[in-house]
Amino acid sequence: MVLGELSGSISRALAQMSNATIIDEKVLNDCLNEITRALLKADVHFDLVKNMTINIKKIVNLDDLAAGHNKRRIIQQAIFNELCKMLDTGKPSFIPKKGKTSVIMFVGLQGSGKTTSCTKYAYYHQKKGFKPALVCADTFRAGAFDQLKQNATKAKIPFYGSYMESDPVKIAIEGVERFKQENCDLIIVDTSGRHQQEASLFEEMRQLAESTKPDLVIFVMDSSIGQAAFSQAQAFNRSVSVGAVIVTKTEGAAKGGGALSAVAATKSPVIFLGTGEHMDEFEVFDVKPFVSRLLGMGDWSGFMEK
Amino acid sequence: FSSMFQSFAGKANLEMSDLEPALKALKDRLLTKNVAEEIAEKLCESVAASLVGKKLASFTRVSSTVQAAMEDALVRILTPKRSIDVLRDVHAAKEQGRPYVITFVGVNGVGKSTNLAKIAYWLQQHSISVMMAACDTFRSGAVEQLRTHARRLQIPIFEKGYEKDPAVVAKEAIQEASRNGSDVVLVDTAGRMQDNEPLMRALSKLISLNSPDLVLFVGEALVGNDAVDQLSKFNQKLADLSNSPSSRVIDGIVLTKFDCIDDKVGAALSMVYISGAPVMFVGCGQSYTDLKKLNVKTIVKTLLK
Numbered sequence: 254m255v256l257g258e259l260s261g262s263i264s265r266a267l268a269q270m271s272n273a274t275i276i277d278e279k280v281l282n283d284c285l286n287e288i289t290r291a292l293l294k295a296d297v298h299f300d301l302v303k304n305m306t307i308n309i310k311k312i313v314n315l316d317d318l319a320a321g322h323n324k325r326r327i328i329q330q331a332i333f334n335e336l337c338k339m340l341d342t343g344k345p346s347f348i349p350k351k352g353k354t355s356v357i358m359f360v361g362l363q364g365s366g367k368t369t370s371c372t373k374y375a376y377y378h379q380k381k382g383f384k385p386a387l388v389c390a391d392t393f394r395a396g397a398f399d400q401l402k403q404n405a406t407k408a409k410i411p412f413y414g415s416y417m418e419s420d421p422v423k424i425a426i427e428g429v430e431r432f433k434q435e436n437c438d439l440i441i442v443d444t445s446g447r448h449q450q451e452a453s454l455f456e457e458m459r460q461l462a463e464s465t466k467p468d469l470v471i472f473v474m475d476s477s478i479g480q481a482a483f484s485q486a487q488a489f490n491r492s493v494s495v496g497a498v499i500v501t502k503t504e505g506a507a508k509g510g511g512a513l514s515a516v517a518a519t520k521s522p523v524i525f526l527g528t529g530e531h532m533d534e535f536e537v538f539d540v541k542p543f544v545s546r547l548l549g550m551g552d553w554s555g556f557m558e559k
Numbered sequence: 560f561s562s563m564f565q566s567f568a569g570k571a572n573l574e575m576s577d578l579e580p581a582l583k584a585l586k587d588r589l590l591t592k593n594v595a596e597e598i599a600e601k602l603c604e605s606v607a608a609s610l611v612g613k614k615l616a617s618f619t620r621v622s623s624t625v626q627a628a629m630e631d632a633l634v635r636i637l638t639p640k641r642s643i644d645v646l647r648d649v650h651a652a653k654e655q656g657r658p659y660v661i662t663f664v665g666v667n668g669v670g671k672s673t674n675l676a677k678i679a680y681w682l683q684q685h686s687i688s689v690m691m692a693a694c695d696t697f698r699s700g701a702v703e704q705l706r707t708h709a710r711r712l713q714i715p716i717f718e719k720g721y722e723k724d725p726a727v728v729a730k731e732a733i734q735e736a737s738r739n740g741s742d743v744v745l746v747d748t749a750g751r752m753q754d755n756e757p758l759m760r761a762l763s764k765l766i767s768l769n770s771p772d773l774v775l776f777v778g779e780a781l782v783g784n785d786a787v788d789q790l791s792k793f794n795q796k797l798a799d800l801s802n803s804p805s806s807r808v809i810d811g812i813v814l815t816k817f818d819c820i821d822d823k824v825g826a827a828l829s830m831v832y833i834s835g836a837p838v839m840f841v842g843c844g845q846s847y848t849d850l851k852k853l854n855v856k857t858i859v860k861t862l863l864k
């Protein structure tokens with residue numbers, strides 16, 4: 254599970270605090286130090302971790318807590334709120350509707366899992382009754398079109414691409430046009446991997462977005478990414494206005510904190526997790542139940558209403 | 560914070576409490592540079608251990624003493640203990656009348672196939688004849704991807720399509736290379752997660768069946784704390800699962816996507832620290848010439864900046 258280890262560390266830190274007879278400054282600091290370490294170990298961006306700790310401390314001002322208050326519960330709630338704040342932008346992502354054409358563009362760093370996630374996304378919606386189609390606007394990576402084609406063929410999803418054309422913008426426009434005419438309601442555009450250090454590739458991405466006018470741009474992130482995640486996500490968002498995030502390769506002992514920092518950087522929610530290389534290894538992501546599970550707590554519903 | 564800059568000239572031996580603020584600041588710096596938490600912590604502990612009880616040289620600050628000790632430690636870790644000269648070893652194998660075999664391993668999407676192609680190009684520049692072996696028989700488009708590189712570089716490729724046993728494909732490729740007199744065989748493998756037992760077992764089989772001259776672990780500079788887990792598990796599983804008496808480990812590291820990280824160079828340190836293997840190549844872009852050697856000095860300077 255994403256942030257799997259974090260869950261254990263936070264529960265342990267909270268449990269230790271519960272064992273303490275009185276909660277004073279030191280107990281609170283120990284608890285926060287443990288949580289800080291756990292967050293950094295899970296690759297959450299350094300500045301986010303710093304801010305979270307400061308915020309928790311502010312909320313849990315020990316002097317202000319009158320004797321009657323349940324300090325542990327207040328501290329737990331503060332942690333819960335901070336995690337939710339990091340992961341929940343409060344802004345729901347665009348949801349495609351059956352029978353109404355939507356164009357979805359996938360972007361991200363090299364090798365993050367865009368092409369694989371494109372097919373998974375298409376396949377997921379196909380099972381729900383959509384008519385998806387895939388457009389390969391990656392003319393750069395060797396074998397990119399073959400990869401998408403083989404994936405699409407396996408899933409029986411129509412695809413468009415070219416071995417000859419080298420201009421991805423041209424292909425994207427043609428592909429989207431073609432599938433609009435064929436009445437596909439979910440047209441998915443796969444793009445090449447790129448990074449912020451290469452301005453020309455970002456310009457190409459901007460042109461792709463401008464010419465296909467996507468209803469949603471999905472930013473795909475590898476769950477193992479570290480401290481570089483935040484600024485890369487920010488750069489993508491500045492260029493093409495990201496609307497949702499997919500975190501991939503989350504099976505096993507994924508840390509995920511770097512990828513989840515992308516939520517804060519793009520102010521866009523995580524909508525799916527990739528959990529394997531196969532087409533159906535794809536899970537819908539929902540923040541609040543995720544955070545409660547993460548904290549290993551039973552009923553957090555009382556905390557959610559504010 | 561100010562205590563960090565106090566001059567301890569003439570003071571008695573350094574105590575842990577003198578060092579703590581400077582160490583904490585240094586650890587934070589390493590973390591922002593994407594060094595794995597566990598590694599940053601261990602490094603600080605060892606620097607502390609090396610300084611506690613020592614006398615501070617006159618007119619130096621604790622912070623600069625700590626920084627200097629850390630710099631020494633970093634240089635020591637990053638400077639390879641075993642050096643591998645691929646070109647020399649290729650020629651030695653050639654004299655024995657056999658191809659030199661390099662296998663590329665690593666998790667999904669880190670750049671194995673692309674950097675294999677870059678290394679093929681680099682070998683060609685040294686007048687070494689290369690053959691590629693398409694042993695990722697799983698991921699869609701993997702064979703076509705390698706075929707494209709082979710065609711562009713005009714290098715022969717050995718492929719058997721998809722769903723074949725990669726260990727067997729590699730074996731046949733090496734036999735073919737012996738027949739056609741290729742100097743080097745570059746074996747591409749499918750990406751796999753370090754916790755995926757069946758896939759790790761299959762990789763171990765490929766390696767024990769073919770005993771390549773060089774097993775290169777490909778890891779991306781973007782990776783965070785998972786670098787530690789990836790390298791230790793690949794190492795450990797190759798050793799555990801191989802049935803040959805002399806167990807194998809990773810010989811060297813290919814550090815990729817170095818162009819994506821600005822000053823966040825910490826993954827290089829995490830990978831070398833945990834495996835003891837040298838970084839043999841650094842991938843810094845997507846074209847064939849984007850392959851460099853690791854510059855230890857620059858890395859250390861960037862980490863401490």
Ligand SMILES: Nc1nc2c(ncn2[C@@H]2O[C@H](COP(=O)(O)OP(=O)(O)OP(=O)(O)O)[C@@H](O)[C@H]2O)c(=O)[nH]1
Pocket residue numbers: 361362363364365366367368369370391394397444445446447501502503504526527528529530667668698750752
């Ligand atoms: N284990 C695992 N592997 C995944 C997952 N998603 C993608 N992959 C693998 O990650 C590797 C890279 O995936 P791609 O879909 O090719 O990535 P990409 O972002 O399209 O790559 P570029 O187009 O080169 O930038 C492939 O080996 C995929 O099989 C996942 O959820 N779990």
Ligand SMILES: Nc1nc2c(ncn2[C@@H]2O[C@H](COP(=O)(O)OP(=O)(O)OP(=O)(O)O)[C@@H](O)[C@H]2O)c(=O)[nH]1
Pocket residue numbers: 363364394446448665666667668669670671672673674695698701748749750751815816817818819841842843844845849
């Ligand atoms: N920026 C940059 N991109 C790189 C570098 N090396 C590889 N890539 C890109 O990373 C993506 C994945 O590379 P591959 O070579 O397919 O990775 P792989 O490890 O073989 O992937 P799988 O076989 O699917 O596990 C491609 O888009 C490459 O162009 C590098 O040094 N810098």
Ligand SMILES: [Mg+2]
Pocket residue numbers: 367368369391394397443444445446
């Ligand atoms: Mg792709």
Ligand SMILES: [Mg+2]
Pocket residue numbers: 671672673695701747748749750
């Ligand atoms: Mg590959």
